[in-house]
Amino acid sequence: MRHVLRDTLTLLGLPLVVALTLPAAFASGGGSGTRRWFGGRAESQRAEAQAAKDAAAAAFYELDTAQRDLRISIETITAVDDSPAARRAVADFQAISNRIDEASHQYINAVDAHDLDRDDLETSAAAQARTALGRAKDELGRVKQDLDRFTAGLEPLIGKAETQLARLAPAVERARQGLLAASNALDAVRGSGLKADDLAGRLAALGPELTKLNQGAGAHGVPQTLERAERVAREAESVRVEAERLPERAAEIDHRLVSLRTRAQALTTRAEQLDPILSELRRRFVAACWQDLQHVPDQAAENVAQAELKLREARAARDEQRWPDATALLSTVRALLNTTDESVSAAGDRLRRLNAVQKDPQQEIDRTRFAIRDAQRLAMAGRHTPDPHHARPLDDAVARLERAIGTLEGRHPDYWHFLTETEAVRQSVARVVNQIREERGSGH
Template sequence: MTATPSQPYSPMVARAQRLPHRSRRRRAGAVTSTLTLMGLPLLAVIALPAAFTGGGTRRWFGGRAESQRAEAQTAKDDAAAAFYELDTAQRDLRISIETIAAVDSSPAARRAVTDFDALGRRIDEVSHQYISAVDAHDLDRDDLEASAAAHARTELTAARTELGRVKQELDRFAEGLGPLLGKAETQLARLAPAVERARQALLAASNALDAARGSGLRADDLATRLAALGPELTRLNQGAGQHGVPQTLERAERVTREAEAVRAEAERLPERAAEIGHRLVSLRTRAQALTTRTEQVEPVLSELRRRFTAACWQDLQHVPDQATESVRQAERKLAEAQAARDEQRWPDATALLSTVRALLNSTDEAVSAAGDRLRQLNAVQKDPQQEIERTRFAIRDAQRLAMAGRNTPEARHARPLDEAVARLERAITTLEGRHPDYWHFLTETEAVRQTVAHVVAQIREERGAGH
């Protein structure tokens, strides 16, 4: 039995293919030794068949021996077919196992490799049984006895049966590998496209960086980030065989993400430079406007001092000085941001501009607070009743909600509402006398409305939850 060029090499098959030649050599040697012992010359040896057959040739044994020989030969052919079928299945399954082992390191995958090794040892055992049976019986002997042929058939049939049984075990094992193999093949199918995407992303990032530099922008930080991906590309080119499929997939995806980030930033760099320049101009203009507004705070404070009690304006005394200092600090940060912009240190410039904006926002709120305070105090001095009615309406609305569908409100709702009523009445009394504390009145009414709003939210939340 000679393997065709299309069949892959298998040590088990090669061993089986050598057996007939060894059997023939042993048989020829035995015949030669026997004739030599008899002391017959070669010509006499050639003439022996004719002497015994009366001039013709025939086998020494009759029909029963030939029938047993044929049955034994059939058993041998069937065992050989089973042997090659098992060997082919084992080789095919080994490819699947190697695929799983290359991709998957989970406990299930490791267990599959171990189980396949155990099956391999079982296959070696039954293959040895088959090869031994073939090696033990020469069915081409002219003097093969019927009993020897029957014995050969029995052993070869038993070998074929064991080969078939192990083949069934191998088939069942292969069926159980379906999910693992599917997962592994999916990852392998992702591998080549993922690596190619990484290469293309790196190329796109390099082209975008070249374009940014061509417009006069250095982009040193982006160039450093892109250069750091060079060793990763080398590892990708070395392949999954050296670094493993899961690791190569993860590396390809990470390189793609980082390269795409570099490309996006490089493409946006001219726009970012223009945006930073625009923000510098805008914030510088805003700082100048705040300087003018800060100068107007002092006249507002003078009017507050002249018309209202100290409690109404004392917390605003520090606003002019603090606003002036905040604007100065913002202007220093603007100068630093301009230097960072000129040196193309884009992250530094962006961070400094964010600091400037925060400083100007807080200054704007402080400067606005003085004017807002004067407007509020003017309104409540002219008509405090409007503020009172606004607060009472909020309380009554909450009380109606607390009583909805009930004869008496829940204590946890009624108590804070009753306290809100009493607090409002106390605030109203602060308006009596020659120098009413309007600011205390306003802060108290605001606090009462916040308490009432909290109770309303609590009631709605509880009823929405079905309580």
């Protein structure tokens, strides 16, 4: 017990001279066999004083144990958390530790002031000892209650800190294993004859990060080390995945090179077939029906030539295993060919639609009128009169359709204008239908 108490007093910062006086103060009440025992009231007072002393000692050790445990928790928090709440907790712990020191001094002084093992202990001295030790015990108990409340308030911070500490070692190990897996994947790819210079550069850039992880959280802080470990693990995993996919990526690029070259050749053939289509459009329909298509053959030829140039550049990048460059160039080729495909297809589609409306414009008229009538029925559903916000655009659509029908009269109708007008009418009607459904869906 003496060495435990000495450690406790040293922890509390009490003078060594006080520590040296404690063994006698804590001597058991039933020690020496030579002490004379007095009966009656004196022995009763001595027993009560000894009981008060034992209770105070128990309160002292309970408070000291709780303080030691809390100090460990505070150290855990400060190792992980530098937030204002954590700094405030440290300051509050220092304040309550000062109160613990004061209560402990009061208790030790009360023990030192009264030797309950004296044979000639007077009744009044025993009563004074009991009172002093009782006050010391009560103060120790009050401080212990405050310490318990303070500890309970720290539970969120302690839980967060312990969680981070528990994550630290596994996170660092995952980072190390991730780097090893990425390195092995890179070696395997290079062994197959493929280059992976960009991936090797990314992996090499993680070297300094691994050095810091190996230096430990003590050198760089727990939160920073945890964040670094997670970042390294993510980047290493990315390198590993890309390295393992590299053979597949190379095969995919080879396939796209062949496919896009075939498509470019096919578009060249289709573009050469535009002249008969444009010639028929010019011969049978007014200029407004085809003049916007005049540039298509030249633009198509230019786009295909540009695509073929980019294909050659992509092939060179593939041969040099510059994978990102090859992928970017192939994306450019695809965009050029998509644009060309749309413009070449537009000429044939134009002729087909103009032929159909010239032969039977009534089909387009009926289709548009049906869309208008359907919208009108929806606008009147559950109402005696339509909402003006719906009726007005629908009335405008009817008038616009009639005007479009009127353009078909005469020797040289502008069928393309008619088709674009009916399409515009159907779009405006569709907007009204969507508006009605949204309003009714929201309860308006």
